[in-house]
Amino acid sequence: MDKLLSGTGRWTRKQVKELIRTGRVTVDGVPAARPEQPCSPAARVQVDVPLGPVYIMLHKPAGLLSATEDARQETVLELLPEYLRRAGLFPVGRLDKDTEGLLLLTNDGALAHRLLSPRAHVDKVYFVRADGPLSREDALAFAAGLTLEDGTVCKSAVLEPLETSGEALITIREGKYHQIKRMLAQRGRRVEYLKRLSMGPLDLDPALVPGQWRFLTPQEQKLLEYLLTATQTAVGGPSKKFSVL
Ligand code: URA
Numbered sequence: 198m199d200k201l202l203s204g205t206g207r208w209t210r211k212q213v214k215e216l217i218r219t220g221r222v223t224v225d226g227v228p229a230a231r232p233e234q235p236c237s238p239a240a241r242v243q244v245d246v247p248l249g250p251v252y253i254m255l256h257k258p259a260g261l262l263s264a265t266e267d268a269r270q271e272t273v274l275e276l277l278p279e280y281l282r283r284a285g286l287f288p289v290g291r292l293d294k295d296t297e298g299l300l301l302l303t304n305d306g307a308l309a310h311r312l313l314s315p316r317a318h319v320d321k322v323y324f325v326r327a328d329g330p331l332s333r334e335d336a337l338a339f340a341a342g343l344t345l346e347d348g349t350v351c352k353s354a355v356l357e358p359l360e361t362s363g364e365a366l367i368t369i370r371e372g373k374y375h376q377i378k379r380m381l382a383q384r385g386r387r388v389e390y391l392k393r394l395s396m397g398p399l400d401l402d403p404a405l406v407p408g409q410w411r412f413l414t415p416q417e418q419k420l421l422e423y424l425l426t427a428t429q430t431a432v433g434g435p436s437k438k439f440s441v442l
């Protein structure tokens with residue numbers, strides 16, 4: 198039991214022991230007796246404490262909207278259990294319906310606001326597969342700052358073509374509507390597949406398959422806090438850590 202609850206990243210094992218001792222944990226409606234009590238995966242475990250700030254890393258699958266609710270279409274919130282759906286969580290920024298990858302969900306409005314602020318300069322790294330080869334000229338155009346068809350000017354971005362033709366890593370610091378698709382369209386390419394690999398210091402956990410989520414670890418929460426307080430460094434360099442996908 199204590200392993201299960203401390204594995205959520207929300208409580209230390211010591212805190213879990215205290216929660217159990219004070220009768221705040223129930224298993225299928227019966228108060229948990231002791232921390233080492235075995236717990237079947239099918240059991241309904243409830244912890245009776247007010248939910249504080251919650252930070253969730255989701256591997257967004259294609260086909261869901263990055264929204265909290267929608268009259269007709271399924272949203273990413275529907276991947277979460279009931280108690281979290283009622284916790285006021287929302288996605289920090291949006292990924293297109295057909296985009297996969299890292300999506301942060303939180304109920305911490307202040308943190309979300311700061312992360313999304315253009316002044317925060319948070320690098321977002323994407324893996325992209327386009328419908329044709331991407332060249333050094335494309336990389337130079339990205340670095341120079343592309344002007345989209347409607348006149349929108351994009352800040353300097355990093356495009357690193359990978360060995361497989363049409364595949365690349367792209368780092369942007371903004372979050373304009375369909376930004377990567379529109380940047381590549383400007384270079385005469387159509388995006389066939391798009392996946393976000395990282396956002397600032399947060400990397401998509403390779404253990405999460407599309408549709409799976411987990412709580413951020415205390416370490417990841419600290420990294421986010423640190424990012425938002427630290428002086429910003431220069432625009433994203435090469436993202437070699439993602440060379441194996
Ligand atoms: N750029 C896009 O075009 N789509 C996304 O979902 C994210 C970045």
